[in-house]
Amino acid sequence: DAKTTQPNSMESNEEEPVHLPCNHSTISGTDYIHWYRQLPSQGPEYVIHGLTSNVNNRMASLAIAEDRKSSTLILHRATLRDAAVYYCTVDSNYQLIWGAGTKLIIKP
Amino acid sequence: EAGVAQSPRYKIIEKRQSVAFWCNPISGHATLYWYQQILGQGPKLLIQFQNNGVVDDSQLPKDRFSAERLKGVDSTLKIQPAKLEDSAVYLCASSLEASGFYNEQFFGPGTRLTVL
Numbered sequence A: 001d002a003k004t005t006q007p008n009s010m011e012s013n014e015e016e017p018v019h020l021p022c023n024h025s026t027i028s029g030t031d032y033i034h035w036y037r038q039l040p041s042q043g044p045e046y047v048i049h050g051l052t053s054n055v056n057n058r059m060a061s062l063a064i065a066e067d068r069k070s071s072t073l074i075l076h077r078a079t080l081r082d083a084a085v086y087y088c089t090v091d092s093n094y095q096l097i098w099g100a101g102t103k104l105i106i107k108p
Numbered sequence B: 001e002a003g004v005a006q007s008p009r010y011k012i013i014e015k016r017q018s019v020a021f022w023c024n025p026i027s028g029h030a031t032l033y034w035y036q037q038i039l040g041q042g043p044k045l046l047i048q049f050q051n052n053g054v055v056d057d058s059q060l061p062k063d064r065f066s067a068e069r070l071k072g073v074d075s076t077l078k079i080q081p082a083k084l085e086d087s088a089v090y091l092c093a094s095s096l097e098a099s100g101f102y103n104e105q106f107f108g109p110g111t112r113l114t115v116l
Helices: none
Strands: A009-013 A018-023 A032-038 A045-050 A061-064 A070-075 A084-092 A095-098 A102-107 B005-007 B010-013 B019-024 B031-037 B044-050 B053-056 B065-068 B075-079 B088-095 B111-115
Touching: A009 A018, A018 A032, A018 A084, A018 A102, A032 A061, A045 A061, A045 A070, A070 A084, A095 B044, B005 B088, B010 B019, B019 B088, B019 B111, B031 B075, B044 B065, B044 B075, B075 B088
Parallel strands: A009 A102, B010 B111
Antiparallel strands: A018 A070, A032 A045, A032 A084, A061 A070, A084 A095, A084 A102, B005 B019, B019 B075, B031 B044, B031 B088, B044 B053, B065 B075, B088 B111
């Protein structure tokens, strides 16, 4: 099964862009990459997903390396409400493989 | 659209006692998941249902954990007897279906279990 590796924590200033990296070097060719985030005392919520091409939605952008062994979640302008644990997951055989996530701290 | 509902939100029990959690998924979602999330870790899948059939329960400690999804809608997860290491947040999630290229899961708020 594919595994994901992320930094334990990252800090960013409010209203600045944030780049959250993830390594998934054992990913298979048909496995989708999903990002979820978990606010304190809540269940995870979907952020974005992709397979090969870079993806954009109203919440974030996802940049996927050409070899698909890594990806980066980009928050274009972080706010205090974006403080959460961000999980990079791989959809392998229709199951999400979760790592420990990155705790994002936003400084006002 | 109503989200995934779970109850109770919090539960404190003593070791060797029994406990049950309830989940009501989003209407029309065929797939239901139960996860265990220990403090500081990502969610760990315990069991996955497709309608009322089990797709994967390979990480469910079957000597003490059981789950059912009657009529393919609501689900209950039971622990009997509980151990100290079962202290965690139990998350329920649902998705339209498990197959296909897209598998967005919608999570409930979770049940925080403390075993004393």
